[in-house]
Amino acid sequence: MQIELRALLQVLLAAATALIISFISTPLVRQLARKVGAVDVPADGRRVHDHPIPRMGGLAIFFGFILSVLLFGTIDDSLKGILLGAVIIVIMGMVDDIVPLPAWLKFIIQIGAAVVAVLFGIRIDILSNPFFWMEREYIALGIWSVPVTVLWIVGITNSVNFIDGLDGLAVGVSTIASLSLLVISMVFGQMNISVMLAALVGGCLGFIPYNFNPAKIFMGDTGALMLGYVLATLSVTGLFKYYAIISFAVPVLALALPICDMIFAIVRRISKGQNPMSPDRGHIHHRLIDMGLSQKQSVAVLYTISAVMGIAAVLITTSGELKALMLVLIFALVAVLGMFIMLNRPKQ
Numbered sequence: 196m197q198i199e200l201r202a203l204l205q206v207l208l209a210a211a212t213a214l215i216i217s218f219i220s221t222p223l224v225r226q227l228a229r230k231v232g233a234v235d236v237p238a239d240g241r242r243v244h245d246h247p248i249p250r251m252g253g254l255a256i257f258f259g260f261i262l263s264v265l266l267f268g269t270i271d272d273s274l275k276g277i278l279l280g281a282v283i284i285v286i287m288g289m290v291d292d293i294v295p296l297p298a299w300l301k302f303i304i305q306i307g308a309a310v311v312a313v314l315f316g317i318r319i320d321i322l323s324n325p326f327f328w329m330e331r332e333y334i335a336l337g338i339w340s341v342p343v344t345v346l347w348i349v350g351i352t353n354s355v356n357f358i359d360g361l362d363g364l365a366v367g368v369s370t371i372a373s374l375s376l377l378v379i380s381m382v383f384g385q386m387n388i389s390v391m392l393a394a395l396v397g398g399c400l401g402f403i404p405y406n407f408n409p410a411k412i413f414m415g416d417t418g419a420l421m422l423g424y425v426l427a428t429l430s431v432t433g434l435f436k437y438y439a440i441i442s443f444a445v446p447v448l449a450l451a452l453p454i455c456d457m458i459f460a461i462v463r464r465i466s467k468g469q470n471p472m473s474p475d476r477g478h479i480h481h482r483l484i485d486m487g488l489s490q491k492q493s494v495a496v497l498y499t500i501s502a503v504m505g506i507a508a509v510l511i512t513t514s515g516e517l518k519a520l521m522l523v524l525i526f527a528l529v530a531v532l533g534m535f536i537m538l539n540r541p542k543q
Contacts (some may be wrong), residue, residue, distance in 0.1 A: 202386055206377070209267040209390045210280045210397035217401025225412045232364050233292040235413055250412060252402060253418015256366070259398035260425070262389075268390045275362040277428045280308040283488040284352065284424045288417035298470070305420070305485045309348035312428050319344045319431055344431060351427035354453035355447030357460055361409035365458025365495050368452055368501045369422040370399040373456070375449045375505030376430065379512050388429055395425055398503070408490045426450060448508035452479075452501045465484070 228234065236247045239435060268274055287304045288329065290296060322334045338342055359365035377392040399422070405411045430446035448452065456479050461471040472496035483493035487504075 202381070202384075202389070205267055205386070206389050207379065207391040209263045210393040210400075212266060213259035213263035213394040213397030214401040215259075215397075217255045217398045218404070219401075220258050221252060221255040221412065223404055223406045223442070224252055224473070226250050227253070227254075229322050229414065233289075233415065248413055250413040250415030250447050251289060251417045252287060252347055252406065252412040253414035253416075253421050254285065256398040256414060256418050257281070257421055258400055260394045263397060264391055267394070269387045271315055271387065272315045273432050274387065274391070276312045276317050277425065277432070280311040280428065281421055281425055281498050283308040283311065283419055284420050285386070288415060288420045292415040292417050294434055301416075303347045305424075306345060306426060309345040309352075312348060312431075313341055317344065317431050318349060334348040347431065348424065350457065351430075351450060351454070352420055352423035353451065354457040355423035356391050356416060357457045358413070358453050358497075359419040361484075361490050361494050362410040363403060363406045363490070363499060364480060365405065365419050365422070365453075366399050366403055366406055366495065366499055368412055370396055371424060371450045371498065371501040372381035372453075373399065375508050376426070376446070378509050379449075382513060388432055391425070391429055394454055395422070395429075409534070423453070446508075448504045448511070451504040452497060455479075457534065494530070 204506070214216065222443070228251040231251075233249060233251040234247045235250045264274070264278070283304065287301060287308075291301060320336060320340050322336065322343075325357070355365055358368060363414055373392050373396045377389055377396060380392060406414065430450070459479075464471045472513040480493050480497060483496060484490070488496065
């Protein structure tokens with residue numbers, strides 16, 4: 196399907212507007228964060244920075260995103276649900292960046308924001324059947340659509356927060372995932388979703404210059420949870436509904452890195468008898484640092500992984516499952532070989 200010039204221009208304008216707003220407002224948010232005490236002080240071994248840095252920078256991303264969407268998007272029920280839920284998440288994130296909230300309270304609020312989206316019609320009603328030997332192409336969720344949708348939204352919301360441990364990592368991975376989903380939504384003519392994803396990309400790009408190592412500001416829970424929530428709800432709105440056999444694989448591939456890191460973290464913590472939401476220093480970015488990579492090198496490795504998975508998601512929808520599978524397998528072999536070499540290299 197060809198992309199119309201008018202649609203492409205609208206998407207570019209949405210991205211540019213969000214980028215400019217985010218870029219201009221980030222220094223202002225940085226000043227605000229200092230005044231209200233939203234500052235990240237390195238107090239444990241999980242932190243990789245050595246001096247206090249303002250957080251709550253995600254507020255600038257949100258400003259760029261929401262203003263661009265209101266200017267260029269079509270305000271339908273789905274959009275109302277996403278924006279209302281995002282506002283709830285952002286308010287919670289701001290409070291948490293100033294005065295840390297209990298994990299259980301944040302979890303309840305996240306479920307509430309997910310339920311808001313569901314009430315506005317954002318639901319996973321059907322899934323492609325992952326069991327290829329069965330004749331049924333789809334699995335209708337029926338009454339399970341609500342809990343499955345809430346689980347997906349809450350899970351992805353937290354997954355971005357889980358990888359927010361290095362300068363520029365979470366915002367960059369979110370940008371790559373958003374770009375992948377943007378390309379797919381444009382190819383299939385989902386204009387409103389495309390505008391929202393473009394606004395998200397622009398908001399992230401405007402913030403990245405301040406967040407690259409050495410970071411001048413962190414996006415905090417305000418940004419990480421908001422990015423996860425918007426990506427989760429947008430994927431439900433579009434990608435789970437349209438792509439036949441591979442509908443489940445597309446958003447999972449695009450968001451593969453944060454999903455895998457979150458799953459491994461939960462399994463790791465439960466196996467040690469810990470609270471699955473309690474922080475630790477076992478995330479993939481921590482392991483790369485412990486292997487001797489610098490922050491910038493570790494972020495580059497994880498950007499590459501995200502990009503490969505995003506390309507695979509695009510290939511599935513445009514060129515077929517086989518090409519995407521081959522790409523993922525080749526990359527997995529190279530990644531395993533690279534890890535083996537790095538783990539067995541002689542120490543300096």
